[in-house]
Amino acid sequence: MKRYSGFGLVKHAMSHHENWERQWRNPTPKKQYDVIIVGGGGHGLATAYYLAKVHGITNVAVIEKGWLGGGNTARNTTIVRSNYLWDEAAALFEHSMKLWEGLSQDLNYNVMFSQRGVLNLGHTLQDMRDIQRRVNANRLNGIDGEVLDAKGVQDIVPILDCSKNARYPVMGASWQPRAGVARHDAVAWGYARAADSMGVDLLQNTEVTGFKIRDGRVHGVHTNRGDIEAKTVGCVAAGNSGVLAKMAGFKLPLESHPLQALVSEPLKPILDTVVMSNHVHGYVSQSDKGDLVIGAGIDGYVGYGQRGSYTTIEHTLQAIVEMFPIFSRVRMNRQWGGIVDTCPDASPIISATPVKGMFFNCGWGTGGFKAIPGSGHVFAATLAKNEAHPIAAPFSIDRFNSGALVDEHGAAGVAH
Amino acid sequence: MTQQNRLANGGLIDRKRQLTFTYNGKRYTGYEGDTLASALLANGVDIVNRSFKYSRPRGVVAAGAEEPNALVQLGATESTQVPNVRATQQALYEGLVAKSTNGWPNVQRDLMGMVGKMGGSFMPPGFYYKTFMAPASMWMTYEKYIRKGAGLGRSPTENDPDTYDHLHQHCDVLVIGAGPSGLMAALSAGRRGVRVILCDEQEEMGGSLLDSRELINSQPATRWVSDTLDELNQLDNVTVLSRTTAHGYHDHNFVTLHERRTEHIWDRATPANGRPQVRSRLHRVRAKRVILATGTHERPLVYANNDVPGNMIAGAISSYIRRYGVVPGNSLVLSTNNDHAYRTALNWHEAGRKVVAIVDARPSPKGTLVDQARALDIRIISGSAVIEGKGTNRVSGACVAAIDPAAFKVTGKVEELECDTIASSGGYSPVVHLSSHTGTRPQWNSEIPAFVPGEVKGMTPVGSVTGVFDLKTAFDTALSAIDHALEEAGDTSSSKVTEAPQVDAIQEGPCCALYQVPHTKTTLRAPKQFVDFQNDVTASAIEIATREGFESIEHVKRYTALGFGTDQGKLGNINGMAIAARILNRSIPEVGTTVFRPNYTPVTFGAIAGRHCRDLFDPERYTALHQWHVEHGAEFEDVGQWKRPWYFPKTVNGKKETLDEAVARECLAVREKIGILDASTLGKIDIQGPDAREFLNRVYTNKWAKLAPGRVRYGLMCKDDGMLMDDGTTSCLAENHFLMTTTTGGAAGVLEWLEVWHQTEWPELDVYFTSVTDHWATMTVTGPDARKLMEEVTTDVDLDRESFKFMDWKEGTVAGVPARIFRISFTGELAYEINIQANYAMKVWLELFDKGEKYGLTPYGTETMHVLRAEKGLIIAGQDTDGSVTPEDLGLQWAVGYDKPFEWIGKRALTRPDTSRKDRKQFVGLKPKDANVVLEEGAQIVLDPNQSIPMAMVGHVTSSYYSAHLKRGIALAVVKGGHERMGETVYLPMADGKVHEAEIVSPVFLDPKWERQNV
């Protein structure tokens, strides 16, 4: 892999950009791999990268039915934060946050991780109690955070309506300065390029249609391009995880819902942080290109359509205009939807399964973009050692039998 | 300024009405009927923007929704600013104020612009992924400058003065687009009496007929347009919506239309007939049939320097000449691959300006229009194309050469023609956007060549969107679509068959496929050939992307930003796909279709939000006693949608009490004398039916089999995971009739929960639920003197301690009004909850105060209620619980009936290993060691304050108050294994560095024998 640099850019410009090399190969599937990752989203690609980099396992295929990073990784609103409530979740997301903090350099790919801070607003007395509780827990877990009152919020975001005129006036917020946003595509591509350079085969337009399972153990996968063998298979298929589990003969406690987002037209810089509100129910940040990137909650029904209902868009914009009345004349450019796999406790599943050699990493629901580095890192360790990484252990499927849930609903809310 | 490009006559503008407007600080004039773009062109304004990446000068290229360059910041005042308005879609009005959105004239302050000027060659696609990485700490600084350089217009910084409406509409036929086919369809359907909505995004209806050279019934086409509109406007069953864009097409023929009512008049909604108007309306339309008559967008050709001002798409030039009487130049070179575009040269010629040449990519063009051009002695250079434009701020010439499109090669000598305008036409792309919003993929039609709409249930495309471009087909497809649609809907009335009007036949030869024009140099070495103007995406960027392995069209688009602008690639997408296809050696449909998403064109947030902001964002709910609370100075708390009195500060000696002072006073009043709470907001669900009791048994953890009429019981409701969800009392009104109460915030959720279980799991149970929250006002009279006051206001209820026991309820009259009285207590004091029909509540409330004054009756709010119940260790679901707490964690195992016959909700979960763990977080009281300390709610609890971070946390404070009665701070908390830790000391390390100490105690701080509520 030729490293990218400003100097390299100048060199390429001199030669009219005729000599750029491919960022990844387009290989023909081998018959057999040590590990197969199903799903070439951010989580799948990160898993492959850390398998190769940390564990030296490079005979790996990532099998993607469409194009790399084309699922939720391409559709999310890129909020990255680690101020989760419960110790287990906080450990996982903070692990991820630490990896984010050196990711561009690690991958030699600018993922534009912008630590511009995230505000989670409180509008009721109970919101404020929950915020205090979460920030106190974060502090004792070593995660940055502060409780702000309405004035503190106003100082950070002068354009937010913090007046008493609002239907639910802002009472305060939690503020995580290290949180922020990143460039979603770059994350997928950066991991893909780095994994490819260590020998990982990225197989696009390849769909897993079934699993080879004998004696309760996985031996490989069936795909539209033929069978491929491996003794270890990690499934990282987000909204389609339930479908894959069904192919393998078991059920996961997941529901797949549409989750929508929208952007405004590009604007000159107007909003420098990420503002989220559970109560008014919407969140917004501004991308480097200038679009306001906006989202809210899932659509209520289940489905695989990658499209949601218009009322959700209306409610979302009502929330945004309620919080930012000055945006009333800003115009919405585009909306889209992804399919998110939600768990009953709003926490992910990183787990072995009833089929030996087969692991699932899913249930990230509305908020797994931020987890990509951490999840890939601990899932790779889990696959490599055939044993749950300590950070991953609380997220095993067993918790739905034991009852040891990690209920992040309260902290998740609009959940990103 | 003179309008140097305005023709002496012609066009649909009203020359009698001259308008003045300001653009980039300069004053210009135009006419009524102009768009801002036509007026700018009339005034010879060439540069309307700077491009966003390379800061190149850009001019108007189109005349409609597809315009990528001419974006302006509109608005005369700060509060009426609108960013990114397309000048081609903005009607001119007197006093209009606009600015270009980017760079110029402030280009010197625009870092990206400077970088762009210095060398766009350092900015290949995705360059930002490859740079700005070192040192890591600098990214936030780099980003600041990148952000500054990006973006188009700016957000207003003051609040919008206007309002927006939503309308809900149903119709038989929704016709989108009022060109020839749309008008024909609307007319035919309208005459047959069905409900029709016809909408068109433009200022005027007529679509392509507005600049057509063709005659209809031997008259100018605009005549047929106005006759048709006259008739449509007469029909009561037809709604004609101009300036109305169908911007989103959703499932089941749900289409959203954005009707701009005032934007052509002024930048803020002006009153109409003396009444205020909304700025725009959003029509939410359910249509039985959608007629898609959205026409086509012309594709420009991709050649070197095709972005220099003076390069335009051919059809746009025809529009400017014929609709606005504006010729945007003096000498024209037209580069085309089809006959249709010859109209532009003919129009230009008729306008008295010079057509230098028509350059046609086809070796031997033939057809009516070609003949007309030849007859006028216009030079036609066949088998050739414009391969490069000359000039920087305005076209100064065109390099023309013979080409072989299939081999992608220049095959002849390059000739440079002098001209100031280059028109190009690469064919016509049907406007498939709306149909693809539905999730349907457009279909490739290699004849035109372009995509046509895929099949959508309930939708019929008509006219040129079908890929057949002649006028006769437009009329015919429209008529048969309506006949077919109405027939399908069961309407066979053929009495009023509408006939297509007469049109002249025009012979047109086939077009040839040409997207990117070959250059003598390779794409990477040739001057920039733009594909997506708004995002500065060039043919070479697409080539580099594919070389780097971005082979899926979605990857190409994302890596280069192709199609991500506010025009959503209306001009560029197909060209971009064609270029990728050529390089990858695939066909265009193999490379993929592009997915268009709502909105077709951008829509203001305000229009989508409608009236649902501020007061109407979420309904505010008031109790029947609200007015009294307001008059008595209550401060309010938002609880769910309700406004609840939080506390009632008194003004003593001119000083208003603080929250703490008021709450202390209110608490002492209840503990020592008597207080009253408006508890009307608690959810009330009336449950009736033979299986009502059985149903309660299943949704509550405790037993309901034996609750007799006249009795009340406290119930716990768990989710299926065994975690407490809500609590409240339920009273047996009669054998098959119960009244359930819920928390204020939980009411709607609980009702839904009951319905879900009833409807999906136990439909066999005969039981009905009705919300009666608003029907009954609830007043809690509580304190040692409660009985005394009650005795004064009731005559027919025996209030004796023995005959009206704790957890009894009775019917009677209070203050002469029928009432239900419940002897339940959330304060630990003697208490009566009086339910009164809401309409009569105020009378009763006033009478209670009338009679209660001598006892010192004190109104109290939610804060005091919280303190009083906390002194008694009574939980508030949602505050002391968070979805992870079981009844046993709360010490409420007495309310769990494990031996009930039916598997009630949560039972199974409560028998899982984790829920029977001994070290679960359990509900306890905390006594701060320092009596004056009031712990922070949400404070985390540790056993060892000296450990390092991350600390092992064992629980947190859920509620905490200063108890005026106990004269100390008290708190409720959950602590791991807390029930077994009574008397132990725990620590609370706070953000300010203080560490509080507290003792674990029973949550019942007061009257552990529960005697006070039974006095």
Ligand SMILES: Cc1cc2nc3c(=O)[nH]c(=O)nc-3n(C[C@H](O)[C@H](O)[C@H](O)COP(=O)(O)OP(=O)(O)OC[C@H]3O[C@@H](n4cnc5c(N)ncnc54)[C@H](O)[C@@H]3O)c2cc1C
């Ligand atoms: C609108 C929206 C907004 C969001 N906002 C945020 C946010 O702000 N912050 C945040 O942290 N998270 C957010 N998320 C969630 C986040 O996007 C996801 O949790 C995360 O991207 C999941 O990554 P993934 O790699 O697991 O899934 P994906 O990126 O969806 O990848 C799964 C891949 O598996 C492939 N696949 C599926 N089945 C098969 C098969 N049979 N064979 C082969 N391949 C298969 C799919 O094609 C897909 O590429 C948002 C999600 C959405 C939809």
